[in-house]
């Protein structure tokens with residue numbers, strides 16, 4: 201941490217990502233009309249017009265060396281007053297928010313934000329990027345969330361007719377299966393793929409226990425997924441196969457891990473980073489207590505950097521989330537029982553076909569706009585299956601998900 205002289209006035213450049221994005225919705229107006237001076241402070245910050253990459257502002261703080269998080273100035277929190285952070289977990293009325301330096305703040309939610317919550321049960325959820333402000337004269341880790349940034353994506357479910365968001369801003373879903381013991385269930389993987397597609401989260405298929413089979417036997421199923429652009433990684437926590445690639449996939453990103461019992465999720469977490477599984481199971485057991493149990497998710501920071509010299513795969517072409525990853529470089533693992541099973545995620549039957557990458561291109565050619573692609577004549581999907589353009593096994597998965605069969 202850089203040396204700090206208190207109370208000096210400095211001119212500071214602010215990078216674009218620290219600018220306050222203005223939301224073009226009614227609640228911006230409501231927010232600005234907030235009477236306690238917060239809005240004044242926010243407007244006063246916007247001195248050099250919209251869209252500038254940097255802007256200057258006089259603040260009370262101290263010059264500091266640019267650190268990994270990219271901050272050029274260390275702010276005196278009581279003076280400059282607000283910080284950007286990431287919600288690690290929400291428990292009752294408290295949200296635990298990590299700032300860019302890794303300090304965790306115990307935050308309440310500003311009243312005006314709560315009043316915005318119309319159809320959501322929680323205004324703030326784990327994974328949210330927020331702006332926080334320290335409470336005057338309170339304990340040093342107490343703060344208030346004054347702003348929640350728009351969410352890139354979210355995992356939600358419907359509970360008592362209200363949408364309940366479990367976690368937001370997730371980069372990847374690791375869909376873990378095993379080649380044997382239990383044997384590969386491609387239809388279950390398809391189901392997980394649909395939920396990930398629905399949530400707008402990039403899925404990565406991990407087939408573990410590769411040491412137990414001749415992997416040539418898995419190629420037909422794997423080939424179909426690869427053709428659709430899904431990444432498939434064969435792993436073994438015994439031989440270490442694929443582990444380095446997996447580290448690369450999770451590094452700097454926020455990942456959920458899903459998969460049925462016994463496929464080796466815990467073993468994989470430990471292979472990625474020794475001790476990680478322990479931290480996850482501690483959180484899970486804490487989640488068993490108290491009444492907020494089923495929906496609480498927690499972001500668990502990853503700490504190990506992959507050893508790139510041993511890496512066998514090419515550059516990762518997927519740059520989404522990098523703006524955020526630069527602030528929280530090592531990424532997080534996100535765990536909750538609801539995510540592990542992925543059964544609670546919302547998918548509407550009529551939308552299922554749209555989440556099948558291989559089926560989607562044919563949908564508009566069906567005779568009936570509301571075609572279910574099952575019993576109808578003149579169904580383009582059924583023709584495509586007959587012509588071998590859609591894999592028959594994938595179509596089976598579609599039918600079972602469409603009709604809500606148990607996996």
Ligand SMILES: Nc1nc2c(ncn2[C@@H]2O[C@H](COP(=O)(O)OP(=O)(O)OP(=O)(O)O)[C@@H](O)[C@H]2O)c(=O)[nH]1
Nearest residue numbers: 408409435436437438460461462463464465466467
């Ligand atoms: N042969 C082989 N066995 C493995 C591998 N990975 C895990 N196992 C074994 O598979 C069993 C289940 O592993 P876990 O890591 O507990 O599986 P899990 O998915 O976390 O299971 P749940 O906690 O029930 O969800 C254990 O006996 C592991 O030793 C692997 O790559 N190869």
Ligand SMILES: [Zn+2]
Nearest residue numbers: 566571573579
């Ligand atoms: Zn059809």
